[in-house]
Amino acid sequence: MSNSAPTVLIPGWMHDHARCLLGTHFNLVETPDCDVHARLPQEIRASIRGVACRTRIDRQFIDALPNLEIIASYGVGYDAVDAAYARSKNIVVTNTPDVLNEEVADLTLGLLISVVREIPKAHAFVREGRWKTSEYPLSRLTLRNRKVGIYGMGRIGRCIARRIEACGLPIAYYSRRPVTGVVYDYFPSLLELAHAVDVLIAIVPGNPSTAKTVNADVLSALGPEGVFINVGRGTVVDEGALIEALRTGTIAAAGLDVIADEPNVPNDMLALDNLTILPHIGSASVAIRTAMADLLARNLIAWFQSGTAITPVP
Numbered sequence: 001m002s003n004s005a006p007t008v009l010i011p012g013w014m015h016d017h018a019r020c021l022l023g024t025h026f027n028l029v030e031t032p033d034c035d036v037h038a039r040l041p042q043e044i045r046a047s048i049r050g051v052a053c054r055t056r057i058d059r060q061f062i063d064a065l066p067n068l069e070i071i072a073s074y075g076v077g078y079d080a081v082d083a084a085y086a087r088s089k090n091i092v093v094t095n096t097p098d099v100l101n102e103e104v105a106d107l108t109l110g111l112l113i114s115v116v117r118e119i120p121k122a123h124a125f126v127r128e129g130r131w132k133t134s135e136y137p138l139s140r141l142t143l144r145n146r147k148v149g150i151y152g153m154g155r156i157g158r159c160i161a162r163r164i165e166a167c168g169l170p171i172a173y174y175s176r177r178p179v180t181g182v183v184y185d186y187f188p189s190l191l192e193l194a195h196a197v198d199v200l201i202a203i204v205p206g207n208p209s210t211a212k213t214v215n216a217d218v219l220s221a222l223g224p225e226g227v228f229i230n231v232g233r234g235t236v237v238d239e240g241a242l243i244e245a246l247r248t249g250t251i252a253a254a255g256l257d258v259i260a261d262e263p264n265v266p267n268d269m270l271a272l273d274n275l276t277i278l279p280h281i282g283s284a285s286v287a288i289r290t291a292m293a294d295l296l297a298r299n300l301i302a303w304f305q306s307g308t309a310i311t312p313v314p
């Protein structure tokens with residue numbers, strides 16, 4: 001790489017496809033973590049104009065890089081990046097939206113059906129050789145005659161809704177404002193939505209405005225036949241309230257692809273028979289993670305070629 005190429009820092013893990021693509025356009029500096037103050041001398045820090053990351057990026061990190069122009073974050077959720085502080089310093093933040101919409105929606109439908117029809121338990125039943133001696137018990141729950149509420153009718157929420165429509169189920173949603181062109185019933189609060197449905201799917205970003213919004217009141221409104229699915233961010237849920245609701249039958253069952261403190265699953269969650277937990281695999285296929293890596297790298301390339309990023313966050 002020529003000396004005149006911009007320098008891009010990769011703090012911590014990065015997808016190999018992104019690293020290869022970035023290596024053909026930029027001088028790369030790699031560190032094992034975000035402690036750039038301790039890891040890099042001042043002249044190297046001053047040379048860094050871009051960051052490609054999947055780690056927490058806080059004020060201290062941003063302040064350590066005086067000539068930083070762009071932070072390209074891997075994933076659609078960018079709650080790990082202090083985007084407001086970056087904006088205040090005229091640093092662009094990009095994420096990787098859209099390329100993962102259908103993949104996350106596929107996983108959501110799979111998780112919903114798994115929870116309701118007990119697919120993981122039925123699989124374990126066969127594996128354990130129990131089919132030879134007994135029939136698997138009928139599932140207490142069914143998807144039939146349910147109404148599905150979607151908390152967050154954004155890019156992924158709309159892809160989930162299309163799949164729910166194909167299941168023949170009515171849909172309602174809550175976001176802070178009705179979405180133009182979306183025909184499903186709109187509710188102006190999460191609590192009202194929860195009262196009106198018996199499946200609630202959360203697909204909102206993790207940030208202070210959504211923190212612990214799925215709380216005891218919302219779960220109680222969902223009701224004893226209620227099923228809760230979370231494929232957005234774990235911070236959206238009051239996990240203590242969810243555990244209690246599942247333990248006491250306030251709701252019937254839940255499926256989580258995300259928890260608040262990944263990968264540390266609370267023991268109280270693991271003990272619940274009516275909770276299915278996945279290890280945050282919504283977008284986790286080889287093809288889609290490569291597409292996300294590609295978009296991350298193309299954001300940095302576009303920025304340094306034209307001064308405009310492809311997918312800056314709002």
Ligand code: A2R
Pocket residue numbers: 076077078097098151152153154155156157174175176177203204205206209210231232233
């Ligand atoms: O409220 P709006 O009109 O901004 O609608 C967005 C909604 N949303 C909220 N709804 C209620 N209360 C809030 N405090 C709130 N904050 C955001 O979530 C919009 O309908 C939806 C987010 O849609 P998108 O920005 O298109 O995100 P996308 O690509 O669907 O991904 C959603 C999240 C990511 O942020 C990751 O955390 C996860 O899924 O992968």
